[in-house]
Amino acid sequence: MAKSTTAVLGELANANRILGHEGILDAYGHVSARNPAAGDGAGAFLLSRARAPELVEEADILEFTAEGEPVIPSTRTLYLERYIHAAIYAARPDVGAVCHSHTPSILPFSVSTTPLRSVIHSARFIGPAAPVWDISREFPGEWSPLVRNYAYGASLAAALGDGAIALLRGHGCVVVGRAPQEVVSRCTAMGKNAQVQEIAHRLGEYTPLHPGECEDTLNPGPPLAADNRAWEYYLRRAGLLL
């Protein structure tokens, strides 16, 4: 059964707060969710007004059009990079939630020619090499790293392709999933994978996951009970569950 917009609003606020609490997001970054009621004048996706994710409340969340503009014109400040979300939802019907983060552990891999890759089983979704989107190559002369219009978002979505993660050179990453719960699991696993890979690299040679051990992100099977187990854990840690 499809979830209601109200249910997704609550999950989305919690996903923002959890990833803030876990240090995946800091003052910046954001999580969005596809609006289950999209169409007929309802917005394509849901995203907070410009606010640090750990502080996001349901009342901060607005509906945005498929082009990334607020459905109801708002005087509230909006995230400049909302086009990341708009373009990914347009390109990927399988995606139900998107996180854009500047997680410290993945940032070195966004700059290094050593690719971020799956080295632990919980991060099977990364694959043999996370793509890196370099705005300065895609848009020569661009001085800002920010995905501040739809064309930039579409270019990033193309780099993401069918995958679950793409890095933004010197900036951060995007992680996608079927629901906020899956995005939370993936983001935390991504942070851990990056830390493990960086240490193993310093130690010398290491064995990453074999290609067949990585997840087919387009055909991931039924939603995992493991995501719900983790969701309860992270809700409690963030003080969102008594």
Add this chain to the structure above:
Amino acid sequence: MEVVDIRRELVAANRILGHEGILDAFGHVSVRHPDHPGHFLLCRARSPENVEVPDVLEFDAAGNLVGGDGAIPYVERFIHAGVYEARPDVTAVCHNHALSILPFSISRSVKLRSTINRSLMFGEGVPVWDIADDFGDSTDMLVRNMTQGRSLARKLGQQVIILMRGHGSVVTGNGVRQVVTRSLNMDLGARAQLAVMTLGERRTFTEPELQPHPELPAGSTHDDRDWEYFMRRAGLNRD
């Protein structure tokens, strides 16, 4: 110990190792059933820091749930079943994905080994079980059946601890308290080894020091002192 007390200790062990960051959303601690030989106790599929006494389930020697009223068990209960079958001396098992040991589970250059007194159980190098060796390179890396659990237990042999490539580790002990102490020591030892490698030349242990100490009895004073301390830290014995 009465089974009701064992259940309480098992819950506390899960919560302590969750609180200390050895376990996170995933991982689990089990204990041999005191009355049913071959059986063991393990919680339903719930994050270890959240488990409560009613979550404790009983499993038979093959990892099958006994009763349980439809509770969902951990997929990887076969880790525990495999170890208990192969090791009569083991009465408690912790499966974890501790961050500190994961790099050693994939490194081909450096083995996890003794660096400090509290990591002497690592010996000259902790063996790594690679699921791809017996089950091919296209699994989802989870220990999903008894055949895989037995393969892991064979690699464990008579060791205290074994690493699982790209996945985590299994720590064994005699009693829940010992497995908690050993899991905490595993983390300290791994972190110490990484730091020592960064600092350059090291002072080495002598041969007699590197030999495993004679085994302390279960419930030894060290484990009990740890237990009281970590119970308090996890907010479990405030009364």
